[in-house]
Amino acid sequence: MNWDRYRELFPVTERYIFVNHAGVAPLPLPTCEAIKRFAEEACRSGSVNYGRWMGIVEETRELLAEMLNASPREIAFVKNTTHGILIAANGVRWREGDNVIITDAEFPANVYPWLNLRRRGVEVRFARQSPDGRIPFEEIEKLVDERTRVISISFVEFATGFRNDLRRIGEMCRERGIIFVVDAIQGLGVIPLDVREFKIDILSSDSHKWLLGPEGIACFYCREEVLDEIDNPNLGWMSVVDEEDYLNYKLVQKGDARRFEEGSYNTMGIIALNASLKLLMEIGVDRIEGRVLGLLDILIDGLKRKGYRIISPLGSGERSGILSFVKEGVDSDGIVKMLRENGVIAACRAGYIRVSPHFYNSEGEMRRILELLP
Template sequence: MDHAAVSPLTRDMVYGLSMRADDIMENGAANYADWKDDAIQTRLMYAQLLGSLPDEIAFVNSTAEGVNLVANGIEWHPGDNVVLTNVDYPANIYPWMNQQRHGVTIKWVEEREDGRIPVEDLAAAIDDHTRVVAISFVHFVNGYRNDLNAIGDVCRERGVFFFVDAIQGLGAIDLDVREMKISALAAHSRKWLLCPGGLGVLYVDRDVLKDLHVSNPGANSVVDAANFLDYQLTYRDSAQRFEPSSLNPIALSATRAMLAMFTGLGMGYIENRVVSLTDMLCNGLEKKGYTLRSPRRANEKSGIVTFSSDSDDIDAISAKLTDACVFHTKRYGMIRLSPHFYNTEKEVELVLNLL
């Protein structure tokens, strides 16, 4: 019940991981061609999951790395500004604040008292000097799902680069980068995609690819990557230009196994399950007198449910859940639960009975 933190590992994922680890233990790099196939297939499935082209996909080590590659790749000018919210995770804040050394200013949009960030508030913050709007798909504290379609429309109309940190939605809620007019997106797979650490994804729209400076080039960034002593800094004509070196074959094999499951089941089915379980959880919490902190209008729902109590001690509630092996997050005087599609109604009932 804590996928918004770190997800458990599935048998399929562990099999993919151990299979490649055993292969390397016994054969070294003899099966390098299989590693390359893992990379090709994983890239294809990430593209399918995001609604992008495979050559718009790069692998990164973390969400923060993806954000930094984009933030450091923009050609900034003094007076430019970036629109951020005051409730985003630091991975999608500090890389943009770091651009203040180039004369960039930050325009903060504050979360409203009801936990929402209306599109009109973001639109009002955009001016003639705004270069980027950077926002989370789903907010990590209360699970509010931003209206990426509407925000994307505003950014496209205003000529603003639209960046999304998707780590708290990718794998739980369906999204389409093309339909949402997203310029670039970063996420890791260790939460809702049920993978171990070590491999995340960066999407960069082909229309903006060549506008981004490659801030961290390496041997794998260039067209003739295998010709090591011919130093021609001619970047690949794809998002792979942002992959400076060899990829982690064990993480690739594990991620491939999990993405095959997600694309096989379909994000429509997965989202419906996640929303159904969290609806059940929210209804039960409200009946028991808890205060929901997660906005739950139809287009705002995610896999995160956050609640507080006016009468019970949150520390005591957290201890009770922990004693019953119900994994959760306690933060800011609230409890956050985040079930996934494979959780069951009986498990939701068990949590509610504990409360």
Template sequence: MGMNWAAIREAEFPVAREWAYFDHAAVAPIPRRSAEALRLWAEGQAAHGATRWGEWGARIEALRTDLADWIAAHPDEIAFVANTTHGIGLVAEGFPWKAGDNVVVPAEEYPSNVYPWMNLADRGVETRLVPSRDDRIRIEDLRDAMDDRTRVLAVSHVEFASGFRNDLDAIGELCRSRGVAFFVDAIQGLGPLELDVRRTPVDFAAADGHKWLLGPEGAGFLYVRREWIDRLRPLGVGWHSVTGAFSAPGLDFTLKPNAQRWEGGSCNMPGLQGFAASLTLLREIGPRDLSLRLLDRAEAVREAVAEAGWRVLGSTRPEDRSAIVVAAADGVDPEAAATLLRSHRVIASCRRGRLRISPHVYTDDDDLRRLRDGLAAARGVAPPSGRGS
């Protein structure tokens, strides 16, 4: 029996009562259960202080296990971080570089997956930016940018501005064949796409939970493959980084033998409580059904965009597509179109001069009709008859 998406929409997404929300690639609305978890934490903290810390800590450890399961990792390989940028920085600054090394990065990456690598220039590390061609990142171009001093190749699973899906299996095999560490910015991929770090040779991955995983902002995770835990220099070390974090009678600088060594101090307790609740919803759906549904909703968006007289940009190959849809129309300013859509209670965004539209599992035919009509209005034409009319 399939999922009842209408029931999930009604039970979990009050945002849908007012908005046709197509901006999950930016900041997603949190589900009702996540909002409830945040409320209960705040009320409990106000009424009881830290007397319920054990309950909160148990939920965080359950979240660690759930995230590990989601990407086929081990909980020991998961550290909680403030955001994707934080996770990328821990890898970039902790990697055992030598002067003259280089890192290869696609030029269209989100700045958070470029600037931390560029910041290594004063350590003698070169950042090699590889341009895309026709909204596609060619693996042969990545290969050509690598040499015997390439130590890391860093890519996003899905590019934020174009929605292009990188072939992580092929890139991972390229890295393995060259002895190059493979870093993945996973924030735009997790949810729309499945990731199995045992099958795909990813060494490091980072993601915040506030996009497709429907968590609050400021609560994310870093994956470090087990064999890299002792090779990557730990940064931000503090009381929680050591084995005796809660019980040591004195100083004992013995780092934890797992990724928790990067969790130096107190975590974002409310954010992780909300993230844990959001992930329970996604686990009820399951990674495969979640991916299928999100990709289906993106295809429905592409149909609505075309019906409104807009062009869908990017690769037409299904294997290159994600749940991000990028569109343009002749003579239409995408920023002005996004503003007009908002007046229609439709939320989308602009990235690098294009309109970016990103649905989720609860997106329904009425949302798609409102999107189509708003896009048609942005072109100054009457909405066409069709879906949802």
């Protein structure tokens, strides 16, 4: 694979060593160009090209379905990861005394929608992260009882980079009739994810991290078999069949996940995501995973030699595109600031230095980061 050819598609490399794709990623040139074309068309022609734009919307739906091994009928566009989780949280037909299981290591997007259910008598149970950065399956399993309706967990945890065992959790959920919800934002686009294999019922992921898209456009997946078990909390004019028959107020919801698209599309965002998805799928997410883990191997080896403690679990099936680390007596915030002053864009999360390279980063950049670290 000629990674240098793809590197040329990321002008950010001319100024920075950007290793914060777990934050907000830079846009590749094809995505930037797609946005410019759309803006120019909208400026000069208004909505004349609307039909063609809608064709790109449906093509993007198909690309997301292909990436997830889903059906396009199971894909909806929402505005962000939180939006999708809110659909799940507010759509389950809860009874007082039911419970939902999350973890104490989740990004808040996968916490507050569930905590808000306490007012409806729903108990929120937290599986505990262990000191080694893992969330053991047994910690989740022991919280399950006959009133557990939902387990909601991240594909990859944002602070440590721990990759949860979705297959094992999904199998347990399917066996026990529990709705399995996944926040996929920290893995989708860098690690292969198969919703059939992992028995996922609902998934939500914004596009501005590993998918290399813009903020404000996200993928929402709802397994067709559970579609009618989820009430639509935000039913709008585009949720119904024949939505363009404007004065026929017949409330019949669409028979697929598009019922959750309550109003007009973020068309520019979807067109941008389309370009990013085509780039990722041209390379192949499996190749991207191998490339990113290989880059991180360089850092892991060098960090250990420099006396840093690796926080991210490194066991088989546990790794992701995120690597978090610390050093005793060294201020992590200060390190991230120093790196930025030297053109390296990383992050500090939960007191850890966090780096998250993508496929276009280079081995030389990893070695430069090691040179800068004390």
